[in-house]
Amino acid sequence: MLKFTKIERPSTPREAYELLRSSKTARVIGGGLWMRLQHRAIPCVIDLSACGLDQIEESDDAFVIGAMTPLSALESHADFARATNGVFTAAVRDIVGPQFRNLATVGGSLYGRFGFSDVLCALLALECEVKFTGAGRMSLADLCEEGYPRDVLERVVVHRRPYxxxxxxxxxxxxxxxxxxxxxxxxxxxxxxxxxxxxxxxxxxxxxxxxxxxxxxxxxxxxxxxxxxxxxxxxxxxxxxxxxxxxxxxxxxxxxxxxxxxxxxxxxxxxxxxxxxxxxxxxxxxx
Ligand SMILES: Cc1cc2nc3c(=O)[nH]c(=O)nc-3n(C[C@H](O)[C@H](O)[C@H](O)COP(=O)(O)OP(=O)(O)OC[C@H]3O[C@@H](n4cnc5c(N)ncnc54)[C@H](O)[C@@H]3O)c2cc1C
Missing domain, CATH: 3.30.390.50 (CO dehydrogenase flavoprotein, C-terminal domain)
Structure with missing residues (x-):
């Protein structure tokens, strides 16, 4: 069973980052669906749900997706689907079930770099960047190849292209x-x-x-x-x-x-x- 000794709920990504830096054993939690499969005690988890990272913002150039956005919200985002030829919707529709996708987050899916990930595979083919609080922006391709810093993943940026x-x-x-x-x-x-x-x-x-x-x-x-x-x-x-x-x-x-x-x-x-x-x-x- 997964156990937490302490749960912190910061109100900004910067506060979350400072908490993460202040303790080697602290861990960020997204939807918690992958983490809950582990059998261990985590002294401090940092819950990002009060950091305002669950929005999808749309501009002329890009879609900016908060790391805490549930897979289902992006899956059913009509403009995003139109702009990306529906690849994300096609990629996630068989991930467990709707209730699961209401909880699993875009950030947790990319940070985990799971070998089987449909989410990572679909977004990797698009022009996509990730933004960390400490390390700043990097391409998703670099995150995928080189691994990630111990950091807070804030946002995923999918650039508009005639995909x-x-x-x-x-x-x-x-x-x-x-x-x-x-x-x-x-x-x-x-x-x-x-x-x-x-x-x-x-x-x-x-x-x-x-x-x-x-x-x-x-x-x-x-x-x-x-x-x-x-x-x-x-x-x-x-x-x-x-x-x-x-x-x-x-x-x-x-x-x-x-x-x-x-x-x-x-x-x-x-x-x-x-x-x-x-x-x-x-x-x-x-x-
Ligand atoms: C039974 C099961 C079946 C699945 N099947 C599929 C499948 O078929 N296809 C597929 O693509 N995926 C599948 N997944 C993976 C799932 O879609 C999610 O990718 C996974 O649950 C992680 O998302 P989460 O929000 O639950 O992350 P969590 O479990 O909360 O976190 C995962 C990791 O990311 C870190 N983390 C989370 N958010 C952040 C952040 N913002 N910044 C920094 N670090 C962060 C956590 O510390 C942890 O190390 C499956 C998962 C499960 C449990």
């Missing part, structure tokens, strides 16, 4: 952890493809790394992207083998890029996916 985007995920059944997830987005004249649940945390590949040059990629470009995604490291766990994940990640990436580009997957590629799936056979699920 063409799509989210694809494979789950054994609805509400399970994802086996593999992929987000593809075209913006800033190049493709951005995030691949998560490998089962380690999401990796972002962009334009030349993917071999994708055009907004409407040719079959050859898609074949290059398929190979690029499959060269990422994949691992095995109770949900699927590395070989199965590698296969599925490639398929989902090509389908996501094609959907975002508003085109069908070329028939020879779909045929190739079927042949590969047959060759993988029963090896798929367990290794």
């Amino acid at each position: 063409q985007a799509s989210y694809k995920c494979l789950r054994r059944q609805a509400t399970d952890f994802p086996v593999v997830n992929v987000a593809a987005a075209y913006w800033g004249d190049e493709w951005h493809v995030a691949v998560g649940a490998r089962p380690c945390r999401a990796r972002l590949l962009t334009g030349s790394q993917l071999g994708l040059e055009s907004k409407r990629p040719s079959r050859e470009e898609l074949a290059r992207a398929l190979e690029a995604v499959r060269t990422l490291p994949f691992g095995s766990n109770y949900l699927a083998s590395a070989a199965y994940r590698r296969h599925v990640a490639g398929v989902l990436a090509v389908r996501a890029v094609c959907e975002a580009a508003g085109m069908e997957v070329p028939a020879p590629l779909e045929g190739r996916f079927e042949d590969e799936a047959k060759a993988l056979g029963a090896e798929g699920a367990e290794e």
Whole structure:
């Protein structure tokens, strides 16, 4: 069972940050849904619920999302969905259930950098920054790659771009952890493809790394992207083998890029996916 000796409820992110800095054993709590799975005693938790970080602000340039915003609030934000091609809504709709998503926060989801995270995978493909109280702003891609400071995550900034985007995920059944997830987005004249649940945390590949040059990629470009995604490291766990994940990640990436580009997957590629799936056979699920 998770136990807290003391709960602090500061009224500003700065106060929360000072509390965090004043004690090595203090921990920030978001929705607490992941933390509650732990069996330990935390001497001091810092609850951010009075810091005014549960709002989504919209300007001409960006959406500024408070770290304490519940997943459900962003999921059902019509302007955000319109501006991002609905990728976030698609990404989170199978996370446990509505009551759960009313409590789990955007900040807790990104700070945790969970390997399986649909939230991280979807936002990674967009132009997205995070703002910490102490460390200031950094790109979500840097946070994902390099880890995070011991700090208070205040806000997530999703810049407005003319996104063409799509989210694809494979789950054994609805509400399970994802086996593999992929987000593809075209913006800033190049493709951005995030691949998560490998089962380690999401990796972002962009334009030349993917071999994708055009907004409407040719079959050859898609074949290059398929190979690029499959060269990422994949691992095995109770949900699927590395070989199965590698296969599925490639398929989902090509389908996501094609959907975002508003085109069908070329028939020879779909045929190739079927042949590969047959060759993988029963090896798929367990290794
Ligand atoms: C049973 C279960 C199934 C799940 N399934 C999925 C799934 O399929 N897909 C998916 O994407 N996610 C899934 N999740 C993860 C979930 O969506 C949330 O990402 C997770 O619960 C963390 O959000 P939280 O608000 O509960 O964070 P918390 O549990 O409160 O915190 C998580 C971590 O982040 C730190 N933290 C929280 N907020 C801040 C902040 N503002 N600043 C600094 N540090 C902070 C905490 O100290 C802690 O280390 C699942 C979680 C559970 C428990």
